[in-house]
Amino acid sequence: HGDVAGYLQRLADAGMTARQTGPDAVTLEKAVPVHSLPGFDAGDVSVQDAGAQWAARLLDAQPGERILDACAAPGGKTGHILERADVILTAVDADVARLARVEENLNRLQLEATLVEGDAAQPETWWDGQPYDRILADVPCSASGVVRRNPDIKWLRRPDDIPQFAAQQAVMLEALWRLLAPGGTLLYATCSLFHEENDGQVRAFLARHTGDAERCPLPEPLSDGSLLPDADHDGFFYALLRKI
Structure with missing residues (x-):
C-alpha cells in the first residue's frame, strides 16, 4: 500500500537503508526480521523475491x-x-x-x-x-x-x-x-x-x-x-x- 518513495522514507525514519528495485519494490541494504519492517503487520508491505514480482x-x-x-x-x-x-x-x-x-x-x-x-x-x-x-x-x-x-x-x-x-x-x-x-x-x-x-x-x-x-x-x-x-x-x- 502507498508508493515506493513514501515507503523508502518510512524505512529511513526507522533507520533502515534501502533502494528502489522495481515499480513496486525496494531492496534493503541489510536483512531484518519481517515484523520489524514498518507497517508489515498492518499489511502495508510484503516480502517477495524481485523475480517473483x-x-x-x-x-x-x-x-x-x-x-x-x-x-x-x-x-x-x-x-x-x-x-x-x-x-x-x-x-x-x-x-x-x-x-x-x-x-x-x-x-x-x-x-x-x-x-x-x-x-x-x-x-x-x-x-x-x-x-x-x-x-x-x-x-x-x-x-x-x-x-x-x-x-x-x-x-x-x-x-x-x-x-x-x-x-x-x-x-x-x-x-x-x-x-x-x-x-x-x-x-x-x-x-x-x-x-x-x-x-x-x-x-x-x-x-x-x-x-x-x-x-x-x-x-x-x-x-x-x-x-x-x-x-x-x-x-x-x-x-x-x-x-x-
Whole structure:
C-alpha cells in the first residue's frame, strides 16, 4: 500500500537503508526480521523475491475480471495480484496446510479471495464451470532457479526429476487451458532454469495447440521468458499464452 518513495522514507525514519528495485519494490541494504519492517503487520508491505514480482505485472489483471491463481501457496503472488486490481480471484492449492498460509497472508493484507483445496491438474474436482479471464499457472518445478537461497537443491535433485516435473507440468497446463475464456491469457511460470520445464514445455504446448493458442511478447529483460538469477533476484521463467 502507498508508493515506493513514501515507503523508502518510512524505512529511513526507522533507520533502515534501502533502494528502489522495481515499480513496486525496494531492496534493503541489510536483512531484518519481517515484523520489524514498518507497517508489515498492518499489511502495508510484503516480502517477495524481485523475480517473483514479475508474475502480477505480466498477468496484468484488470478490475472486475475472474482470475485463477493455480498452485497459489504461500500467497505472495496472490496478494500482489489483488493489490494491483480489484478482481474476483480464486486461489487453488493441493496442500491444505500451505493454503492456510495464503489465508494468513491475505488476512494481513486485508484482501479477499476464494480459497480452494484442490489439484490444479484435476479441475473437474473443484471448478465451478465459469471460465477465467486470466490464469496464473505457477507450476511445480525443479526450483533450480532458487539455488542461491536453497543450496541443498543441488544435492537433492536427481536426473529423473526433470522429466517427471515436465510431465506433471504438461498435464497441468492442458487442464488449466480448458478453464480459460477465449481471448483470455494464461501466464506459465516456473522458478527453474531448465529448458525442458521452460521454453521446451511452452513450445510443445503450442505445437499441440496450433489453432487456439499464441505466445505473447514479453518486455525486457524477459524477451525470451528467462530471468537468470543474480544478486537481486532468483531465477524464473515466464510465458504469456493467449487463447484465440
